[in-house]
Amino acid sequence: MKAPPFDYHRPASLRDALLLLKQPDARILAGGQSLVPMLNFRLLAPQHLVDLSQIDQLQTCVITSEKIRIGAMKSQRELENSAELARVAPIFPEAIRQIGHRQTRNRGTIGGSLCHLDPSAELPTLALLHDAIFEIASTEGVRHASAQDFILGAMNPALEEGEILTHVEMPVWRPGHGFAFLEHARRAGDFALASAGILVAVDSDGRIARLAICIGGLGDRPIRLAAAESELIGAMPGKDMFDRAAAHIAALPAEGSIHASAAYKRRIAETLLKRALETACARAAHMVSVA
Amino acid sequence: MMKQISINVNGVTHTRSVEPRVSLGDFLRHEIGLTGTHFGCEHGVCGACTILVNGVSMRSCLMFAVQADGCKVETVEGLSHAGAPLHPLQQAFRDQHALQCGFCTPGMLMTLIELLSETNNPTEEEVRDAISGNICRCTGYQPIVEAAMQAAKAMREEKV
Amino acid sequence: MARQIGLSVERLEDPTLLRGGAKYLDDLSLPGQLHVAFLRSSHAHARILRLDVSQARALAGVHAIITMEDLEAYLGTVRMPLSASPTKAVAPITPYILSGREVAFVGEAIAMVLAQTRHIAEDAVDLIEIDYEPLPVIMSAKEAIADGAPKVRMEAANNVLNRMHVAYGDVNEAFSGAAYVFREDILQHRGCGHPMETRGVIAEPRMDGSLNVWSSTQMPHDIQTNIVEILGIDDNALRIITPEVGGGFGPKYCAYPEELSIPAAARMLGRTLKWVEDRREHCLTAVQERDQFWSLEIAVEADGRIRGIRGELIHDQGAYALKAVNLPYNSATAVPGPYMVPAFEMKVAIAFTNRVPASSVRGAGYPQAAFAMERLMDLVAKELGLDRAEIRRRNLIPPEKMPYTKPLKARSGAPVTYDSGDYIASQEQVLAAAGWNDFRARQAEALKQGRYIGIGLAHAVKGTGRGPFESGTVRVNPSGQVSIFTGAAAMGQGIRTTLAQICAEQLGLTADKISVVCGDTGLAPLGLGGFASRQLVTAGSTVLLASREVAKKAKKLASHMLEAAEEDLELVDGKVKVKGSDVGVTLGELARVLKGAPGYAFPPGLDPALESDVKWQTEALAYSNTSHVAEVEVDVDLASVKITRYIALQDVGVRVNPMIVEGQIRGGIAHGIGNALFEQMIYDETGQPLTTTFADYLLPTATEVPNFETIYRETPSPLNPLGAKGVGEVGTIPVTAAIISAIEDALAPFEIRIAQTPLLPETLFNLIEDSRARGLPHA
Numbered sequence A: 001m002k003a004p005p006f007d008y009h010r011p012a013s014l015r016d017a018l019l020l021l022k023q024p025d026a027r028i029l030a031g032g033q034s035l036v037p038m039l040n041f042r043l044l045a046p047q048h049l050v051d052l053s054q055i056d057q058l059q060t061c062v063i064t065s066e067k068i069r070i071g072a073m074k075s076q077r078e079l080e081n082s083a084e085l086a087r088v089a090p091i092f093p094e095a096i097r098q099i100g101h102r103q104t105r106n107r108g109t110i111g112g113s114l115c116h117l118d119p120s121a122e123l124p125t126l127a128l129l130h131d132a133i134f135e136i137a138s139t140e141g142v143r144h145a146s147a148q149d150f151i152l153g154a155m156n157p158a159l160e161e162g163e164i165l166t167h168v169e170m171p172v173w174r175p176g177h178g179f180a181f182l183e184h185a186r187r188a189g190d191f192a193l194a195s196a197g198i199l200v201a202v203d204s205d206g207r208i209a210r211l212a213i214c215i216g217g218l219g220d221r222p223i224r225l226a227a228a229e230s231e232l233i234g235a236m237p238g239k240d241m242f243d244r245a246a247a248h249i250a251a252l253p254a255e256g257s258i259h260a261s262a263a264y265k266r267r268i269a270e271t272l273l274k275r276a277l278e279t280a281c282a283r284a285a286h287m288v289s290v291a
Numbered sequence B: 001m002m003k004q005i006s007i008n009v010n011g012v013t014h015t016r017s018v019e020p021r022v023s024l025g026d027f028l029r030h031e032i033g034l035t036g037t038h039f040g041c042e043h044g045v046c047g048a049c050t051i052l053v054n055g056v057s058m059r060s061c062l063m064f065a066v067q068a069d070g071c072k073v074e075t076v077e078g079l080s081h082a083g084a085p086l087h088p089l090q091q092a093f094r095d096q097h098a099l100q101c102g103f104c105t106p107g108m109l110m111t112l113i114e115l116l117s118e119t120n121n122p123t124e125e126e127v128r129d130a131i132s133g134n135i136c137r138c139t140g141y142q143p144i145v146e147a148a149m150q151a152a153k154a155m156r157e158e159k160v
Numbered sequence C: 001m002a003r004q005i006g007l008s009v010e011r012l013e014d015p016t017l018l019r020g021g022a023k024y025l026d027d028l029s030l031p032g033q034l035h036v037a038f039l040r041s042s043h044a045h046a047r048i049l050r051l052d053v054s055q056a057r058a059l060a061g062v063h064a065i066i067t068m069e070d071l072e073a074y075l076g077t078v079r080m081p082l083s084a085s086p087t088k089a090v091a092p093i094t095p096y097i098l099s100g101r102e103v104a105f106v107g108e109a110i111a112m113v114l115a116q117t118r119h120i121a122e123d124a125v126d127l128i129e130i131d132y133e134p135l136p137v138i139m140s141a142k143e144a145i146a147d148g149a150p151k152v153r154m155e156a157a158n159n160v161l162n163r164m165h166v167a168y169g170d171v172n173e174a175f176s177g178a179a180y181v182f183r184e185d186i187l188q189h190r191g192c193g194h195p196m197e198t199r200g201v202i203a204e205p206r207m208d209g210s211l212n213v214w215s216s217t218q219m220p221h222d223i224q225t226n227i228v229e230i231l232g233i234d235d236n237a238l239r240i241i242t243p244e245v246g247g248g249f250g251p252k253y254c255a256y257p258e259e260l261s262i263p264a265a266a267r268m269l270g271r272t273l274k275w276v277e278d279r280r281e282h283c284l285t286a287v288q289e290r291d292q293f294w295s296l297e298i299a300v301e302a303d304g305r306i307r308g309i310r311g312e313l314i315h316d317q318g319a320y321a322l323k324a325v326n327l328p329y330n331s332a333t334a335v336p337g338p339y340m341v342p343a344f345e346m347k348v349a350i351a352f353t354n355r356v357p358a359s360s361v362r363g364a365g366y367p368q369a370a371f372a373m374e375r376l377m378d379l380v381a382k383e384l385g386l387d388r389a390e391i392r393r394r395n396l397i398p399p400e401k402m403p404y405t406k407p408l409k410a411r412s413g414a415p416v417t418y419d420s421g422d423y424i425a426s427q428e429q430v431l432a433a434a435g436w437n438d439f440r441a442r443q444a445e446a447l448k449q450g451r452y453i454g455i456g457l458a459h460a461v462k463g464t465g466r467g468p469f470e471s472g473t474v475r476v477n478p479s480g481q482v483s484i485f486t487g488a489a490a491m492g493q494g495i496r497t498t499l500a501q502i503c504a505e506q507l508g509l510t511a512d513k514i515s516v517v518c519g520d521t522g523l524a525p526l527g528l529g530g531f532a533s534r535q536l537v538t539a540g541s542t543v544l545l546a547s548r549e550v551a552k553k554a555k556k557l558a559s560h561m562l563e564a565a566e567e568d569l570e571l572v573d574g575k576v577k578v579k580g581s582d583v584g585v586t587l588g589e590l591a592r593v594l595k596g597a598p599g600y601a602f603p604p605g606l607d608p609a610l611e612s613d614v615k616w617q618t619e620a621l622a623y624s625n626t627s628h629v630a631e632v633e634v635d636v637d638l639a640s641v642k643i644t645r646y647i648a649l650q651d652v653g654v655r656v657n658p659m660i661v662e663g664q665i666r667g668g669i670a671h672g673i674g675n676a677l678f679e680q681m682i683y684d685e686t687g688q689p690l691t692t693t694f695a696d697y698l699l700p701t702a703t704e705v706p707n708f709e710t711i712y713r714e715t716p717s718p719l720n721p722l723g724a725k726g727v728g729e730v731g732t733i734p735v736t737a738a739i740i741s742a743i744e745d746a747l748a749p750f751e752i753r754i755a756q757t758p759l760l761p762e763t764l765f766n767l768i769e770d771s772r773a774r775g776l777p778h779a
């Protein structure tokens, strides 16, 4: 089980990387935690691999109370362990801890996961949950894409040939927001059969003032429950509200796998959604202003 | 297509010309003869190939040797030398019967070395989580957890 | 004689393993070696229409490509011999060394590429052009034996490998006179063995015509026999060596086509060849246990005592048989287990299917038998409204009936006799430890909080220590070094340490002073190898007797040298000493005398060498018994199961090294957890395996396996001088039954009956949904 031959490049600048990517049949090598197994199984045989690990610009990470901006080559584990991030957006460590195992989080990158786009991967779900903006570079310049526009399906990012995802930027919810990220897998660390990420803010009466729900693992990509989000504004957290949210799962596209049928995945998603909502609402502080 | 690389392994720098497609694990095992790092799957799931690269644990089957050019690599062979006493973690593995066939052991050891460098007082649950990416077919894991706890204790006491 | 048996001495194997210094097969590198990769069938059943290796052959770094035609010309045959069989195979049931005309499962080897590196060899495999004509595929053993089913292999007469009939007692009477008859259909699947080290072979032909073969195997002597037969090589010119083995668990119990094709090609070309199986190849080509379809009926008295059991078993053998087929036989005969079953009948059909051949995985058909029997016990308990422990108590063989002979025949034709053990006391003890009687209260309490917890109990017995013999030589060298040479196979279980302990006790030494050589046909030409929890009993007894001989001889010689009576001598610290004095002579000095010096006679009554060679024989099996209790919690909304507590009682006779025994039991239980909840080899309807990675075929990891509470009883077996019983498999056997019983108990409000293993979450989800659709659980 050995990789096919390829040429290896390790550019020191984004510019060089973009030029190298213009060679025929060139691919980006980020952390390699998904790409290398595919090479070892010979599911892919690129002629060139362009390793982005030496490009400082892709390693940056800016975290403020308004937004987080992460370089694509930041390792998952660095984010998991970032005290700053845990303070402003605690859903991140909660979710990232559930990605694979420590060895793969050490090596796996934010950008790698966001471009590989496994439907149950945690980072695309988080990106969608936060209405992330993806920053994409090419020799032509820089463009931006919303998470909705970028995440087109499994292994299908909205990247043109020669483009590199350089950063992802996400607005941070105000202090006091509730959050939860739950997933269920056959074994700890396996790809989730389904997952649910929640951000919630409640007003001073304890009613839902702002809500974001993202479900992973069901179909070919994570999906926002936009209809539920708007329907539940003003609702009082409680069993009734959780059930109403979960009722929206039935309408979502779902695909079965050898580990779980579509029906089973939906049941898992409903369960996780209810539980995650309960946790998130319980964690939310009652706030006068939530915008 | 060969690339010249230099990797420091357990304190010794090795300079070699390699094909880019040679994994770091294959490099360690077959280029420089350190066969203590094992391959159980070569697709990144079993953890037998775990080593430390610049101090953090990684799967050496999911990394090409060229990517480790200039890096500092630590493998099981660096933990203790024949003739010298075993590392406290190795000793704990022996005491607790945390290995049978020994095939998963180098990966377990290197994973736990990283955990114990982060905390010398882990809970049993943290240990189980840390090794959840390392498969062992022989032991049922319990003795490995017990060994990690014993080693943590030994390392705490050493510090005092 | 200082005690060694019974001590948890540190393993001799560990320091080298812990330092990464042990040499497994892939750690060996021989000068000038070429690397092998195989072209394997991508179809479950097809005719090969065209094979063109020219492009592949032309690739730089490729030395040769060998096909069935090449091998046939060289060997005169391309069919594997039938291993582990006293006679040669009569029908064409064994696989091809390389297949060239028809392939019958995905992964069957078609051609081998010999190249400078493994990378290049794999590149070349991709360049081989092959055209197939797909043929009908049979994936279900049930369908395979139906009338008019398409054939799994065109060359075979039909898809039935064999039918067996196992019976005793008056079954008709048992059923016609029964108060109740219950029936159950059970589907059982056991997956792969998956040692963490895969298989691998190195063959080194020498100029003098000799051949050294290294293989990661449990069976070096079987491989020796096969290679001699197929290559026509002089027995003495062939040596099979097992390096450090990274786990066996069954897949390495068979001699495989690669263990012939690689030595054959090496000799053909005069080149050293190395092949290391990768994990995908292991999933495709290493034996698995797979599917058994059971239909069972049990006849009981009004009080639940068993009158008889009858049923049918259809076993999925895969496309070929690598060795004499024992799995379904084990399964069928092991059903009565620890219970008194006066009348019994099983009809067994062994069917070919288009899958990789089936053979033993840890437990070898026994776990399926235990699952079937324990499911029946639970069924009777439920139907009669009895406690699950009570129904078992009424049917377990009581201690006063030991030794207990079942009217069943073992493979040797001898009756099956349980030698010892107190099954009822075992049950009582494990129930007390588990708090069985208090559980209902805990369960009711949990249910009030909406939590579904359950408890399950299962028993098993396992015949261990399969003979007819194992070899062992104990030798003291003039340096004082003590060595053991044995045909037993070390595959990670710590057998070296255990044998050293047994020897050390006899020679007044400690285990670390003894070196043990295993699995090398050059140093121990006779042997059977590692399987069926046999080596402690057989090799252990052999080493015990040989060590006693050596001790006796040492005393005899010392009595001459020290001028003391033998009774006044003792073996202490490597010396034969006069009791109560410092006068003594070292074992090394004694060995030097018995090594002989030209012209000097040996003392009267002594023959050369301070050594003894023993081949202890046995026909009977020593029966280990085990009683396990599992506690689970089921999350009914996620259809997920958590094992919250696991208590395992074993009676494995005398434990030579309790630490090693504990290791075997814990590892065995973990394997059973995999079988109960995780491990399934899945194929699509065209015969493509879908679980060929560790991300798809799920082995339990540290987060799924709980801590185990173990209890040991020690009823020595009267059948061997150690009093030992085997321990390698017994931990695995009752696990699926205990866990499934616990899940069913947890889900009692859903009135769910579980008659299959593994219980995958999808199945559990469907069962729960069905119950909900029936309005369960009642509010």
Ligand code: FES
Binding pocket: B038, B039, B040, B041, B042, B043, B044, B045, B046, B047, B048, B049, B050, B059, B060, B061, B062
């Ligand atoms: S060999 Fe690298 S994870 Fe299995």
Ligand code: FES
Binding pocket: B098, B099, B100, B101, B102, B103, B104, B105, B135, B136, B137, B138, B139, C196, C246, C247, C492
């Ligand atoms: S000790 Fe054998 S796999 Fe862990």
